[in-house]
Amino acid sequence: MSCGCCSTDNKVQELDKIIAKYKDTRGALIPVLHDAQELYGYLPMSVQKRIAEGLGVSLAEVYGVVTFYTQFYLNPKGKYKISVCLGTACYVKGAGEIYDKISEILNIKSGECTSDGLFSLDACRCIGACGLAPVIMINDDVYGRLTADDIPDIIRKYQEAEAAAV
Amino acid sequence: MSEFVTLTIDGKEVKAPVGSTVLEAAKSAGINIPTLCYLKDINEIGACRMCIVDVGARSFQAACMYPVSEGLKVITNSPKIRETRKVTLELILSAHERTCLSCVRSLNCELQKLAQELNVQDIRYEGETQHYPIDDLSHSIVRDPNKCILCRRCVSVCKEVQTVSAIETIDRGYKTIVASPFNMPLKDTPCVNCGQCIVVCPVGALREKSSIEKVWDALSNEDLHVVVQTAPAVRAAIGEEFGYPIGTPVTGKMVASLKKLGFAKVFDTDTAADLTIMEEGTELVNRIKNNGTLPLITSCSPGWIKFCEHFYPDLLDNLSTCKSPQNMFGSVLKSYYADKMGIDREKMFVVSVMPCTAKKYEAERPELASTGFPDVDEVITTRELAQMIKEAGIDFRRLEDEEFDDPMGEATGAGVIFGATGGVMEAALRSVPYLLTGKDDDNVDINVVRGVEDIKEAEVEVAGVKIKAAVAHGLGNARKIMDKVRAGEADYQFIEIMACPGGCVCGGGQPIQPASVRSDMDLRVERAKALYQEDQNLTLRRSHQNPKVLKMYEEYFETPGGEKAHKLLHTHYVARENYPEDKAQK
Numbered sequence: 001m002s003c004g005c006c007s008t009d010n011k012v013q014e015l016d017k018i019i020a021k022y023k024d025t026r027g028a029l030i031p032v033l034h035d036a037q038e039l040y041g042y043l044p045m046s047v048q049k050r051i052a053e054g055l056g057v058s059l060a061e062v063y064g065v066v067t068f069y070t071q072f073y074l075n076p077k078g079k080y081k082i083s084v085c086l087g088t089a090c091y092v093k094g095a096g097e098i099y100d101k102i103s104e105i106l107n108i109k110s111g112e113c114t115s116d117g118l119f120s121l122d123a124c125r126c127i128g129a130c131g132l133a134p135v136i137m138i139n140d141d142v143y144g145r146l147t148a149d150d151i152p153d154i155i156r157k158y159q160e161a162e163a164a165a166v
Numbered sequence: 167m168s169e170f171v172t173l174t175i176d177g178k179e180v181k182a183p184v185g186s187t188v189l190e191a192a193k194s195a196g197i198n199i200p201t202l203c204y205l206k207d208i209n210e211i212g213a214c215r216m217c218i219v220d221v222g223a224r225s226f227q228a229a230c231m232y233p234v235s236e237g238l239k240v241i242t243n244s245p246k247i248r249e250t251r252k253v254t255l256e257l258i259l260s261a262h263e264r265t266c267l268s269c270v271r272s273l274n275c276e277l278q279k280l281a282q283e284l285n286v287q288d289i290r291y292e293g294e295t296q297h298y299p300i301d302d303l304s305h306s307i308v309r310d311p312n313k314c315i316l317c318r319r320c321v322s323v324c325k326e327v328q329t330v331s332a333i334e335t336i337d338r339g340y341k342t343i344v345a346s347p348f349n350m351p352l353k354d355t356p357c358v359n360c361g362q363c364i365v366v367c368p369v370g371a372l373r374e375k376s377s378i379e380k381v382w383d384a385l386s387n388e389d390l391h392v393v394v395q396t397a398p399a400v401r402a403a404i405g406e407e408f409g410y411p412i413g414t415p416v417t418g419k420m421v422a423s424l425k426k427l428g429f430a431k432v433f434d435t436d437t438a439a440d441l442t443i444m445e446e447g448t449e450l451v452n453r454i455k456n457n458g459t460l461p462l463i464t465s466c467s468p469g470w471i472k473f474c475e476h477f478y479p480d481l482l483d484n485l486s487t488c489k490s491p492q493n494m495f496g497s498v499l500k501s502y503y504a505d506k507m508g509i510d511r512e513k514m515f516v517v518s519v520m521p522c523t524a525k526k527y528e529a530e531r532p533e534l535a536s537t538g539f540p541d542v543d544e545v546i547t548t549r550e551l552a553q554m555i556k557e558a559g560i561d562f563r564r565l566e567d568e569e570f571d572d573p574m575g576e577a578t579g580a581g582v583i584f585g586a587t588g589g590v591m592e593a594a595l596r597s598v599p600y601l602l603t604g605k606d607d608d609n610v611d612i613n614v615v616r617g618v619e620d621i622k623e624a625e626v627e628v629a630g631v632k633i634k635a636a637v638a639h640g641l642g643n644a645r646k647i648m649d650k651v652r653a654g655e656a657d658y659q660f661i662e663i664m665a666c667p668g669g670c671v672c673g674g675g676q677p678i679q680p681a682s683v684r685s686d687m688d689l690r691v692e693r694a695k696a697l698y699q700e701d702q703n704l705t706l707r708r709s710h711q712n713p714k715v716l717k718m719y720e721e722y723f724e725t726p727g728g729e730k731a732h733k734l735l736h737t738h739y740v741a742r743e744n745y746p747e748d749k750a751q752k
Contacts, residue, residue, distance in 0.1 A: 045347075045348055045745075045747050045750050046747060048347070049745060049747075058325065058330075058331030058332075058334075059331075059347045059744070059745055060325075060331045060332060060333060060334035060346060060347050061325070061331060061334055062347070063334065063336065063347035063348060064334035064335055064336055064347075067336050067337045067338070068337070068338045
């Protein structure tokens with residue numbers, strides 16, 4: 001995750017390390033994009049260009065992959081990234097209502113970020129946890145078998161943690 | 167183990183090579199399976215589902231991808247297959263901007279033809295339609311995503327054949343679009359304007375930036391002296407637009423049609439090709455003699471030049487400083503010719519007819535204006551010329567043959583073959599002995615550099631000087647050679663590179679042949695035949711024998727590579743950044 005304390009130069013060095021790590025493996029692009037997104041929080045053009053150059057693929061290919069998968073972001077995300085799975089299993093188990101509830105509480109839509117930079121919301125495709133449907137993820141935390149009523153408490157937990165840290 | 171398998175297609179026993187597809191096997195047996203996204207050797211990805219067949223599996227399979235196997239039973243035509251294909255086609259059509267009457271590809275559209283063949287009379291689906299902005303900011307290529315059917319042929323040719331990869335399928339699902347990264351307009355990408363995407367597009371989603379109206383305007387402007395030059399490859403292909411078999415040279419009729427359109431003079435770019443050989447040959451000889459930067463690489467192909475500026479900026483010194491024949495000729499016309507004929511330079515309007523879309527971009531390069539005026543004012547493609555001839559109501563097939571105009575008229579066979587891969591090299595090798603020793607050798611037909619092999623090599627020895635040469639066509643092949651040059655692993659002295667596969671005869675401005683034709687014949691070979699035929703028929707086949715070119719030096723340019731020649735006939739190149747970040751669109 002983006003720690004916000006290291007300089008741009010350090011990040012570029014980190015990115016180069018990521019690229020070097022995967023360079024000679026087949027199908028390197030997706031793992032590199034994952035790690036780069038961990039590092040930067042999203043995948044700006046400069047990062048995609050460096051990855052393309054480093055892996056010897058075209059920027060068009062990188063951008064094609066980034067825009068194909070909803071898990072990759074072209075824009076910065078909130079400190080807490082909420083992903084609501086709208087895959088088939090989650091959807092039939094009521095993920096739509098969960099999404100609406102989050103959207104209502106935070107007053108943002110999919111792809112947007114709250115004005116304080118704390119939360120961003122994304123509707124995502126199946127995250128492979130259908131047994132827990134409906135599922136949301138907040139950063140690396142997974143919440144499963146949810147109902148819309150569970151949502152306010154979950155969000156409050158992060159807000160309180162944030163307030164305590166200040 | 168046998169290299170062939172036996173399968174049954176529609177009850178007919180068919181033998182097919184192991185590793186071939188059902189589509190290929192059916193074709194060899196005379197069974198036609200409809201296709202849309204398929205383009206032999208370039209795009210074989212089963213994306214459009216038009217070629218579905220019943221192979222006894224749970225679902226229909228795409229014949230263009232499905233491999234043959236021993237005992238396989240294939241059905242290509244049944245009510246269910248026909249209905250499935252039709253539904254698929256109607257769904258494609260429901261999202262397609264169906265402005266067929268005013269589309270540049272009307273009557274030459276593979277989608278339109280398929281809709282006819284599959285008897286689509288009603289489009290039963292009225293889906294959401296997307297409205298994308300048209301990208302017409304490039305000097306060469308216009309992209310209209312509203313007509314795109316996502317067949318991906320353009321993506322394949324740009325990525326796999328040309329290794330430029332300026333476009334990709336972006337986003338997913340219904341929002342999928344073929345575009346450049348970060349939705350940049352093509353002009354801000356490393357797109358080299360080769361136009362191979364245009365000639366593979368089955369529909370009207372890609373086309374050249376038209377200059378037809380500007381040329382009409384010039385022709386009707388009485389203050390202007392409007393002259394035209396035609397590149398060698400145009401004569402080898404424009405006949406296709408008027409029903410001639412592929413590979414028929416129609417030089418005389420093409421010249422006659424241009425005169426009928428109202429051009430004051432009709433000149434042959436081949437003359438400038440001969441001039442190029444004098445300049446470039448001299449440059450090669452000088453670089454060899456004076457330990458200059460080698461290998462020397464040809465600079466005729468503007469797609470290749472932009473490719474080099476983007477991807478090999480460290481090797482720009484290897485490029486010949488010669489302008490391309492198009493711009494060399496433009497410069498000659500606005501200097502030597504204008505002075506000789508007593509025409510005001512500012513009243514000279516030079517139009518080029520080119521097999522090439524990159525020539526449009528080249529003509530706009532600010533540095534290519536040696537006389538203070540652009541070397542070339544407007545460029546039209548072979549297709550655009552055919553369009554103008556039709557628009558003017560000229561009956562092309564019934565025209566009497568006419569000759570190119572003096573004082574630049576005659577060119578040699580060496581100039582003619584410039585339009586095919588290996589042609590510039592062959593032309594150069596015909597003149598290098600003379601330029602080195604003042605005497606010709608016996609070689610006129612240098613077959614080793616002809617043909618469509620990816621990379622060709624030749625070695626000649628002239629007066630104790632060994633020249634190792636290489637020829638590459640298509641930018642993927644160019645990349646292979648350039649990587650060797652960059653790594654210091656190439657011992658060539660001279661390299662010819664043309665951006666398009668097969669050279670200019672298959673340039674991005676040439677008549678568009680559908681996948682069905684391209685499956686049956688190699689356009690690169692057939693069109694080149696027209697040029698080699700014309701070369702054979704000429705008495706003068708070496709550039710340095712061209713009397714007009716010799717006269718030009720005598721009266722004006724003095725010596726090849728001299729000061730005046732350098733000012734008017736040579737140029738320079740710039741390193742270009744790929745995808746400048748400030749150009750990204752949201």
